[in-house]
Amino acid sequence: MSDQTTIPAEKRTEFGKGAARRIRRADKVPAVLYGHGTDPVHLSLPGHATMMALKIQNAVLTLDIEGETQLALAKDVQRDPIKRFIEHVDLVIVRKGEKVTVDVGIHVEGEAAPETVVTVDHATLTVEAEATHIPETFTVSVEGMEAGTHITAGQVELPSGVTLVTDPEALVVNVSQAVSAEALEAELAEAEAEAGIEQESAEGDEAAEGEASEGAGEGDDEDKTEE
Known part of the structure; x- marks a missing residue:
């Protein structure tokens, strides 16, 4: 079952990419809390504690928002595609006994x-x-x-x-x-035969051999002429 971890949260009044970068540099995570007809509340959460709590899928957090507690379900967690640190969290207000x-x-x-x-x-x-x-x-x-x-x-x-x-x-x-190695090779050979790959390969080999023979013959003629 989902864990309930208490996370201290601070309300924030600065928004935008610049504000979000400053929050992350301070080892915090920008987040927004919404649901149950309330206005969205923009928050900053402690980076390490949030990362540990969100290792569990569908984590339910107990937010301590400046002295007031609120249960919230992590609905969407946005991570950096390369470094995988948490960039932003969407939290939905939930109540005990409520179904989601x-x-x-x-x-x-x-x-x-x-x-x-x-x-x-x-x-x-x-x-x-x-x-x-x-x-x-x-x-x-x-x-x-x-x-x-x-x-x-x-x-x-x-x-x-x-x-x-x-x-x-x-x-x-x-x-x-499971497909055996022999069956797989047989299927591949059949597919190649239908595509004419074996025939093309054989024709290419014959052409290459013919060119090599002609080249050798020309070389012999030149040697004889020089003699």
Whole structure:
């Protein structure tokens, strides 16, 4: 379930890219808090504490905003594409007992039957859950499963109080037969033959051999002339 971490927050009155850069240089994170019909509140959060708290997907934070506490769900976390530090956080006001719609990741465990391949078609499921009881992940076991096994969203076990929003028939995990190296080589050879790659290669080799023979013959004629 999602953790609730208390984060001290400061209201900010400066906006724009320049203000955001100054906040980050001070090892803080710009954020905005909204929801429940209230006006957005612009905040700055401590960098390290925020980074640690947001390692958990769908983290619920207890914000201490200048002495007043407020529960908030991390709705959108923007990170630098290269350095991966947090650039900005969108927070949504939530209340205990309130249900929210979130995406929760799928964790696959176990070993399927030999010579099979396990493919995850849906990496997350959309569910409705209490804001303070959001699962961190959904675990799906593929232990011993044979080729041809399909696991749909409706077959994933959900904790009590969590309701599936994703289509129950959506394919989540697919266990298929692994392609052997021999079969793969045969398919490749067949594809190349259909594309005429082997024929073109053979013609190219014959042409190269012919040119080499002609070159050698010319060289012999020149030698004879010089003699």
